[in-house]
Amino acid sequence: MRSHEAAEWWRSAVIYQIYPRSFADGNGDGVGDLAGVRARLPYLARLGVDALWFSPWYASPQADAGYDVADYRAIDPVFGTLAEAEELIREAHALGIRIIVDVVPNHCSDRHVWFQQALAKGPDSPERELFWFRSGRGPGGDLPPNDWQSIFGGPAWTRTSDPDGAPGDWYLHLFAAEQPDLDWEHPRVRREFEDVLRFWLDRGADGVRIDSAALLTKDRALTDFDPEDPPYPHPYTDRDDVHDIYRSWRAIAESYPDKRVLIGEVWLPDAQRFANYLRPDELHTAFNFAFLGSPWQADELRRVIDETLTIHAPVGAPATWVLSNHDVPRHVTRYGRADTSFNLEFRQLGAPTDLTLGTRRARAAILLSLALPGSAYIYQGEELGLEEVEDLPDSVRQDPMFFRTAGANLGRDGCRVPLPWSGQEPPFGFSTTAGDPVKVEPWLPQPKAWKDLSVETQTGDPGSMLELYSAALALRRESEHLGDGPLTWLPAPDGVLAFARGAAGEGTDPSFVCVVNLSGGPVPLPVDGTIALCSGALESGMLPDDTAAWLVR
Numbered sequence: 001m002r003s004h005e006a007a008e009w010w011r012s013a014v015i016y017q018i019y020p021r022s023f024a025d026g027n028g029d030g031v032g033d034l035a036g037v038r039a040r041l042p043y044l045a046r047l048g049v050d051a052l053w054f055s056p057w058y059a060s061p062q063a064d065a066g067y068d069v070a071d072y073r074a075i076d077p078v079f080g081t082l083a084e085a086e087e088l089i090r091e092a093h094a095l096g097i098r099i100i101v102d103v104v105p106n107h108c109s110d111r112h113v114w115f116q117q118a119l120a121k122g123p124d125s126p127e128r129e130l131f132w133f134r135s136g137r138g139p140g141g142d143l144p145p146n147d148w149q150s151i152f153g154g155p156a157w158t159r160t161s162d163p164d165g166a167p168g169d170w171y172l173h174l175f176a177a178e179q180p181d182l183d184w185e186h187p188r189v190r191r192e193f194e195d196v197l198r199f200w201l202d203r204g205a206d207g208v209r210i211d212s213a214a215l216l217t218k219d220r221a222l223t224d225f226d227p228e229d230p231p232y233p234h235p236y237t238d239r240d241d242v243h244d245i246y247r248s249w250r251a252i253a254e255s256y257p258d259k260r261v262l263i264g265e266v267w268l269p270d271a272q273r274f275a276n277y278l279r280p281d282e283l284h285t286a287f288n289f290a291f292l293g294s295p296w297q298a299d300e301l302r303r304v305i306d307e308t309l310t311i312h313a314p315v316g317a318p319a320t321w322v323l324s325n326h327d328v329p330r331h332v333t334r335y336g337r338a339d340t341s342f343n344l345e346f347r348q349l350g351a352p353t354d355l356t357l358g359t360r361r362a363r364a365a366i367l368l369s370l371a372l373p374g375s376a377y378i379y380q381g382e383e384l385g386l387e388e389v390e391d392l393p394d395s396v397r398q399d400p401m402f403f404r405t406a407g408a409n410l411g412r413d414g415c416r417v418p419l420p421w422s423g424q425e426p427p428f429g430f431s432t433t434a435g436d437p438v439k440v441e442p443w444l445p446q447p448k449a450w451k452d453l454s455v456e457t458q459t460g461d462p463g464s465m466l467e468l469y470s471a472a473l474a475l476r477r478e479s480e481h482l483g484d485g486p487l488t489w490l491p492a493p494d495g496v497l498a499f500a501r502g503a504a505g506e507g508t509d510p511s512f513v514c515v516v517n518l519s520g521g522p523v524p525l526p527v528d529g530t531i532a533l534c535s536g537a538l539e540s541g542m543l544p545d546d547t548a549a550w551l552v553r
């Protein structure tokens with residue numbers, strides 16, 4: 001049995017992230033929805049992914065594109081209905097595709113019934129104990145309870161009015177004001193989310209992606225701190241008691257007879273602390289943001305790959321390989337910049353980029369990612385080679401990060417532009433009714449040049465990004481060496497990454513080898529073999545710069 005079909009399917013799975021409002025619109029209103037996804041399931045099956053992760057599809061005022069959840073058990077009407085979600089899960093399963101839902105436990109929407117009740121019942125009510133309500137500092141309580149800043153910019157506290165209209169308590173929100181943080185020491189919060197997990201696992205979800213997984217528990221002292229030099233332990237990031245939550249969630253996942261998985265969104269600079277989340281009784285996997293943030297440089301990539309494998313080995317969890325998601329500039333754009341690295345404080349939005357170079361590197365990067373041990377993520381549209389849309393007019397921007405920084409941070413809208421499916425003009429088949437394209441304005445405007453990147457344009461073109469992804473995924477499925485398993489580095493010139501996949505000992509006589517050239521010039525292939533796939537044509541038998549090859553022998 002090939003690894004992707006194995007019981008521990010997540011160890012080798014290729015998981016495609018669907019950002020529902022931008023994937024495909026099936027009811028012609030310019031916003032993606034579940035009908036659109038259902039119509040495009042054959043596309044995803046042909047692409048060859050093993051699972052779909054849906055960014056939040058729940059009832060939400062969409063203050064943070066659905067990461068502000070008003071009802072964790074309902075589908076937002078803009079996306080469809082619960083019955084459609086259930087149908088979608090069935091249809092995907094029938095195609096052999098698994099489903100992962102996104103659970104957002106750190107905060108809910110300010111429209112969630114719990115928060116509405118907390119506001120209505122007033123200070124000191126038990127309803128307020130589910131959140132972080134505190135009185136303000138200074139005369140009249142006019143100042144926030146502490147100096148914490150929101151991750152989206154501005155203060156992490158917003159003042160409320162009492163039921164009689166007088167200025168009242170403040171509440172904590174690590175993200176937007178519409179996303180009040182929940183108090184995870186309250187047993188009702190714990191029970192509620194355990195129940196939400198069961199709700200979706202009972203409906204056939206094969207796993208959950210856990211939003212902001214390291215932020216849930218907080219230091220009750222709520223003391224001021226300097227974000228440049230935070231105390232240890234940090235007041236709200238990666239506190240030791242957060243692990244109890246995931247132990248109880250793991251027990252719930254394990255209570256299902258088939259394998260259901262927990263996937264953490266854990267952004268932590270300390271690789272060892274990151275690995276703690278992957279201990280055998282906690283999460284199954286977590287996104288590898290160190291790989292995503294690595295500059296396109298052989299030594300740095302090799303360091304990140306080695307560190308990743310080293311920290312995962314003792315906990316027995318598979319590594320993951322991620323190039324892009326809905327929170328970061330698309331990697332075609334990142335890889336075309338002078339500085340190709342990324343971190344949350346260094347987004348470089350608007351820095352000059354060479355998209356031809358970025359695309360060439362992106363082609364090599366996907367062959368690297370899919371050859372590394374473990375599972376891999378694809379963010380919708382990267383298989384089309386879409387770039388970050390950096391010239392969106394301010395008037396169409398929707399990301400709270402943009403508004404809370406008064407435009408200083410352009411935010412994440414540029415990686416969330418609706419996909420181009422077909423045709424010569426926007427909306428490029430994104431919107432349909434009864435399956436036929438309709439001309440409506442998509443919720444964010446698409447670049448005109450995306451006519452050359454549409455699914456229709458790329459399908460069948462052997463030089464296209466889409467066909468490279470399809471071919472790589474097909475080979476990965478067929479190969480017994482790819483996915484979970486050992487990696488052996490092979491001797492290679494400076495600036496070249498070369499490794500074999502397969503059982504120990506096969507390194508000297510490898511049957512699958514990946515070579516990636518980042519050396520600045522063409523290199524001879526370091527091993528003999530038949531080229532199974534190449535991200536760009538060889539030149540006089542040499543592997544050009546920024547090019548990757550898969551060899552079999």
Ligand code: NOJ
Binds near residue numbers: 067
């Ligand atoms: C991480 C999500 O990926 C991001 O999109 C969201 O804004 C924050 N968490 C808050 O939920």
